[in-house]
Amino acid sequence: MRxxxxxxxxxxxxxxRLxxxxxxxxxxxxHDGELVASHYPMLLDQDSEELAVVTHVGRPDDRIHGLGTGEVLLxxxxxxxxxxxxxxVPGxxxxxxxxxxxxxxxxxPQILSEDDNIAVLTRLVAHFEQHVDDPMWLDPExxxxxxxxTVGLRIPIERFVCKVKMSQDKDPVSVQNVIDHLVAPGPYQQARLAADMERARENGIGYASTD
Structure with a gap:
């Protein structure tokens, strides 16, 4: 990212939070001179104080990515x-x-044991089934x-670059106008994005102090 x-x-x-x-x-x-990209659900490793995620990949993605042999980007x-x-605002x-x-x-990535992989798969299913009326819980057996x-993974995040672009370079009136347009019904409605803008403004992420 720039x-x-x-x-x-x-x-x-x-x-x-993201x-x-x-x-x-x-x-x-x-890997092997080629860029490889895959898409998977990932959860924070709640058992670790360090920033890390747990997930799984389907075989043969583990070999295609050369997992366990080097660094990956998430x-x-x-x-x-x-x-x-x-x-x-005008101007x-x-x-x-x-x-x-x-x-x-x-x-x-750290390759998980079979039992740890099943634990991660069980947790993934539980996480995404939690709001279903009749949830399906994964039986370990x-x-x-x-x-x-599948191949279970734990990936400690050794470094990161995070960008929160929420109109911080605009004047307060323009920022509020953007929020208002994003919550208004219509083709540009993005209520959750508006909520993120509110949160960034409240937490001062990238916004100059008004003190």
């Missing part, structure tokens, strides 16, 4: 949406843009033969 100090954050809690709220991630590696993306310059920038939150995270077609 570096912009106003949009950058080194707050690990921002990255944790991963927790948006667990569908892209896994990218460079890309997490939050709410995002188009911002029209017509929403700014402001006339350039259209896109508001978003994204984190690029680097780490070296039923999962054992299915799990053999």
């Amino acid at each position: 570096h912009n100090p106003r949009h950058a954050t080194t707050d690990v809690n921002v990255v944790r 991963i927790a709220d948006h667990p569908w991630a892209m896994l990218i590696s460079h 890309v997490f993306q939050g709410e995002h949406g188009y911002v029209s310059p017509s929403w700014y 402001s920038s006339q350039a259209p843009t896109w508001n978003f939150t994204a984190a690029h995270c680097w780490g070296t 039923y999962a054992r033969p299915v799990a053999r077609g």
